[in-house]
Amino acid sequence: MKVDFKLNQKEVNVDVDENTPLLWVIRDVLDMKGTKFGCGKAACGACTVHVDGEAVRSCSFAVKFASGKSIRTIEGLSNGEDLHPVQQAWKEEIVPQCGYCQPGFMMATAALLDKIPNPTDEDIDKNIVNICRCGTYYRMRKAIHRAAELKNEAS
């Protein structure tokens, strides 16, 4: 099946089985490796991308549903050379340890800040439910609050 969608603002088209997970299309067909495979069951969140601005677990999202949609991955989070506030905050707070799950967390956080500019700890606990085996949750919480500050300063 031919599927057309926007990936990080660029029009792309792929010809794959319609039920192929979007994750594998992004990684293997379009060769963008920032989005990670974790569990394959929409449970860990490592594969989180944005579909029309909403956080979506791409391992459980058939590519046919991407038709006509705008997809954003970690590679498209920054605006050119300027880091996204979430990326800047992650850097300042030195969040990652092994780093594998971080793109998913960052995409989920970016989606959260678009909806809740100043999230409370409770908002963070309820919305950011991805899994990090290194246990970087404490630093992530600080980074999310910092990202909110940076984003609000910029706007």
Add this chain to the structure above:
Amino acid sequence: MKFRSILLMITLLTVVMVSYNFNEVAEVQLEEQSMEAFGTMMEVVMHKRCMNCHPKGDQPRQGEDSHLHYFGVQRGEDGHGIAALKCETCHQKENNLNSGVPGAPHWHLAPRSMAWEGLSRTEVASVFMNPETNGGKSPEEIEKHMTEDDLVLWAFEPGIGLDGVPREKPPVSKEEFIEAVKIWIANGAKIPSE
């Protein structure tokens, strides 16, 4: 002449009585049919495939044991989840056979007023037939919702779980359920006393 009149009266009386009995029998039969339909319908409504998304709290339930949805998933204002954790974050328009994540169009939680968890089957029926709790729906609209809505009918095609094992289906078929709903509502949607 007098004998003929008496005979005619007896005949007429017999016809009226037989007719009355037929009506009474027909009414009893309809009542029995309606109650049987109610029982069939409620076997589905009370099943975990329906009940898991009609919780009394703000968290859905999931699985064959109806545990609280993993990751503390929340109802949100509109039943579609919260800012960065919506139902659609994981659930799409159809079951995903690769991941085992279930899906159907407009996947979401029933509103708080339609909480069924912990209620008896007659209480559940009262809740979904009451316009004050069912979103102002008439019996005809409830029939349409229960017999045509893709999310309701997902219960009969629930796909496989995360472990690859098919999810348990309600104990009656989709066709039997739809027929039962229609019979019950056509006969006045009477809710039996328990």
